Amino acid sequence: xxxxxxxxxxxxxxxxxxxxxxxxxxxxxxxxxxxxxxxxxxxxxxxxxxxxxxxxxxxxxxxxxxxxxxxxxxxxxxxxxxxxxxxxxxxxxxxxxxxxxxxxxxxxxxxxxxxxxxxxxxxxxxxxxxxxxxxxxxxxxxxxxxxxxxxxxxxxxxxxxxxxxxxxxxxxxxxxxxxxxxxxxxxxxxxxxxxxxxxxxxxxxxxxxxxxxxxxxxxxxxxxxxxxxxxxxxxxxxxxxxxxxxxxxxxxxxxxxxxxxxxxxxxxxxxxxxxxxxxxxxxxxxxxxxxxxxxxxxxxxxxxxxxxxxxxxxxxxxxxxxxxxxxxxxxxxxxxxxxxxxxxxxxxxxxxxxxxxxxxxxxxxxxxxxxxxxxxxxxxxxxxxxxxxxxxxxxxxxxxxxxxxxxxxxxxxxxxxxxxxxxxxxxxxxxxxxxxxxxxxxxxxxxxxxxxxxxxxxxxxxxxxxxxxxxxxxxxxxxxxxxxxxxxxxxxxxxxxxxxxxxxxxxxxxxxxxxxxxxxxxxxxxxxxxxxxxxxxxxxxxxxxxxxxxxxxxxxxxxxxxxxxxxxxxxxxxxxxxxxxxxxxxxxxxxxxxxxxxxxxxxxxxxxxxxxxxxxxxxxxxxxxxxxxxxxxxxxxxxxxxxxxxxxxxxxxxxxxxxxxxxxxxxxxxxxxxxxxxxxxxxxxxxxxxxxxxxxxxxxxxxxxxxxxxxxxxxxxxxxxxxxxxxxxxxxxxxxxxxxxxxxxxxxxxxxxxxxxxxxxxxxxxxxxxxxxxxxxxxxxxxxxxxxxxxxxxxxxxxxxxxxxxxxxxxxxxxxxxxxxxxxxxxxxxxxxxxxxxxxxxxxx
Numbered sequence: 001x002x003x004x005x006x007x008x009x010x011x012x013x014x015x016x017x018x019x020x021x022x023x024x025x026x027x028x029x030x031x032x033x034x035x036x037x038x039x040x041x042x043x044x045x046x047x048x049x050x051x052x053x054x055x056x057x058x059x060x061x062x063x064x065x066x067x068x069x070x071x072x073x074x075x076x077x078x079x080x081x082x083x084x085x086x087x088x089x090x091x092x093x094x095x096x097x098x099x100x101x102x103x104x105x106x107x108x109x110x111x112x113x114x115x116x117x118x119x120x121x122x123x124x125x126x127x128x129x130x131x132x133x134x135x136x137x138x139x140x141x142x143x144x145x146x147x148x149x150x151x152x153x154x155x156x157x158x159x160x161x162x163x164x165x166x167x168x169x170x171x172x173x174x175x176x177x178x179x180x181x182x183x184x185x186x187x188x189x190x191x192x193x194x195x196x197x198x199x200x201x202x203x204x205x206x207x208x209x210x211x212x213x214x215x216x217x218x219x220x221x222x223x224x225x226x227x228x229x230x231x232x233x234x235x236x237x238x239x240x241x242x243x244x245x246x247x248x249x250x251x252x253x254x255x256x257x258x259x260x261x262x263x264x265x266x267x268x269x270x271x272x273x274x275x276x277x278x279x280x281x282x283x284x285x286x287x288x289x290x291x292x293x294x295x296x297x298x299x300x301x302x303x304x305x306x307x308x309x310x311x312x313x314x315x316x317x318x319x320x321x322x323x324x325x326x327x328x329x330x331x332x333x334x335x336x337x338x339x340x341x342x343x344x345x346x347x348x349x350x351x352x353x354x355x356x357x358x359x360x361x362x363x364x365x366x367x368x369x370x371x372x373x374x375x376x377x378x379x380x381x382x383x384x385x386x387x388x389x390x391x392x393x394x395x396x397x398x399x400x401x402x403x404x405x406x407x408x409x410x411x412x413x414x415x416x417x418x419x420x421x422x423x424x425x426x427x428x429x430x431x432x433x434x435x436x437x438x439x440x441x442x443x444x445x446x447x448x449x450x451x452x453x454x455x456x457x458x459x460x461x462x463x464x465x466x467x468x469x470x471x472x473x474x475x476x477x478x479x480x481x482x483x484x485x486x487x488x489x490x491x492x493x494x495x496x497x498x499x500x501x502x503x504x505x506x507x508x509x510x511x512x513x514x515x516x517x518x519x520x521x522x523x524x525x526x527x528x529x530x531x532x533x534x535x536x537x538x539x540x541x542x543x544x545x546x547x548x549x550x551x552x553x554x555x556x557x558x559x560x561x562x563x564x565x566x567x568x569x570x571x572x573x574x575x576x577x578x579x580x581x582x583x584x585x586x587x588x589x590x591x592x593x594x595x596x597x598x599x600x601x602x603x604x605x606x607x608x609x610x611x612x613x614x615x616x617x618x619x620x621x622x623x624x625x626x627x628x629x630x631x632x633x634x635x636x637x638x639x640x641x642x643x644x645x646x647x648x649x650x651x652x653x654x655x656x657x658x659x660x661x662x663x664x665x666x667x668x669x670x671x672x673x674x675x676x677x678x679x680x681x682x683x684x685x686x687x688x689x690x691x692x693x694x695x696x697x698x699x700x701x702x703x704x705x706x707x708x709x710x711x712x713x714x715x716x717x718x719x720x721x722x723x724x725x726x727x728x729x730x731x732x733x734x735x736x737x738x739x740x741x742x743x744x745x746x747x748x749x750x751x752x753x754x755x756x757x758x759x760x761x762x763x764x765x766x767x768x769x770x771x772x773x774x775x776x777x778x779x780x781x782x783x784x785x786x787x788x789x790x791x792x793x794x795x796x797x798x799x800x801x802x803x804x805x806x807x808x809x810x811x812x813x814x815x816x817x818x819x820x821x822x823x824x825x826x827x828x829x830x831x832x833x834x835x836x837x838x839x840x841x842x843x844x845x
Contacts, residue, residue, distance in 0.1 A: 007639025134455025225420020232413025
């Protein structure tokens, strides 16, 4: 056995063997218990990065472990392949999005295979292929038939340069994130999925997901945004073209006596009517429409308003008049597009009131603060109602109930529930996505594409020479006959939001018939996914949409699964320090990649010129900051197993992992250390037993199993280090030889190439990937000996090692004879000796 491990030869050899044996192909028909392990599939941007490696290494350890513990494992891989980056590449590099995407997939697939992941490549899918998106089109039509899809005109963020709709988060300071053009509000006919029909279910379902991180469940709960409160009407003192009143929703009806003004959205019907005759208001409304509508942006932007000159009567006192403002922080798509403002108890309202010199009246206070003025910070804490007439002295919740009861009895309002969640607009005005399977006929309206005409395939002969959707201007693709009446008609040229693609891919992994999206019985063998692993940045939209899609399919009877993912784990990022050099005032800094740097304890220099560069903070790896590490280079230098080991070893998996050269070098040294230890597997000495080592081995096997099941990979790694140390120190024996063989099995999920090579050298038949996890003897999980703390007057003075279960009299005698105790007592007779068996002895003097 060569004393030096050679990953360049070993890695490729065992990867080929696994492929030939189809070691990781899921069966689905075996009698074994099933385990579905899935990492969020990647976007094929061109190269995998170290962050991908960490994500997939975690899933791979669990998948390999499950296989070793007798499970039929489904661990697939695919590509989230539609989206704007491919179209951007088409415009910038003059290539077709399809060829760019498929070349990237081939490159990334080759990279993943170099790492030896135990993936079932027979189920590989790419969402950009008709074999996938044709079935997605069929499911869209199923949801349409089930009443869960509709079309309506909707205000969107329109980029006039890129000629596409932007999500709220893509509008930055009123401009498109890519083009920099001023964003316009535009009304377009859009397709929507009725996710709001499932709001209650989605919220209640979070309570069943006890294997999800609490922070993710809270993020989803907030996004769904169930708000219980009161909806009521304000009556205008002067009607405007037939508009005599309008509705307001509030979650704080208890603060109604603190009302200062009423705010309406720029797109509220009343605001639109007023703007038609008031150019200044029209200009202000346009300004509002050019700002982002993402929640974070609305909260932080400067609060602005336009006084309409109108007033409304307070519902509890008709003589009390409140001014009506059009306000930039009121959104038409939340609640009713109108709010009443209580500045004393809402920071946003307070900022607005101070700017426009509106009254601020405290109506909630703790005892003693009833008349304490509000300055720059709104009071949002607990207390009782004050300055509120019949509500005075009530607690907040009691006051809410009293106001709602009064409103309902008098007929001007009612208790109600509203949701932050809005129906999912899935129309996108771009080429590289799933064509929406609808044909528009002037006579028949929107008509679903007949099933026998699916998939509706994207045309290849498109041009990106001008902005906008190439499907709109294609000379032939969109022109078809109506399936219902045969008259000339046109295809829908919008494509589906790419979140649709990722909302059901895990179902298609489980079942892949040619003639339908999936086979229900086959899907229900595997779903829900036992363990789903991915970044926390997907905590809201992707996971929420996947949960909705699964419930929607259950609603129309296609599956009997409500939640797609039983377990969810959000891993930390891989980080790296940055290297930069300033260029001068007004010029951006130059950043350099780690491969361009000569790093030492004294600092860093650029290899090209030998001059120093500034070492920056350790941050998330970013192409713009060039602090990325190419996995191919690292694998070539250290081998796949050292890379995998480092990904698992240094940090708890939910925390960020700083990439360091010393860290990967340390991992490489440990791989070599294990290899040398495996060379001692046949050395049994005199064949005797080593009871202490046997106990350590079995405790380690049980502990690592628990750690892997709990995704505590760094703890499992620590236990392997401990066992390795113990084995190295032990004298040759049959127990030591057994421990070395077991150690190969224990590291097989983490360093599979090393383990396979060792297994072969041991003379074992078959692959270690198909071997069983080591058995545990329960009797060896309990130590025979225990360490007893011996105290005098409650202070630790000594310890004694005794057999577990030693009786009290013996413990007392041994404790009093302990050297440090005897010295402390110095002949003084103890008044009392307290003995807690197997734990401690306390001598009282």
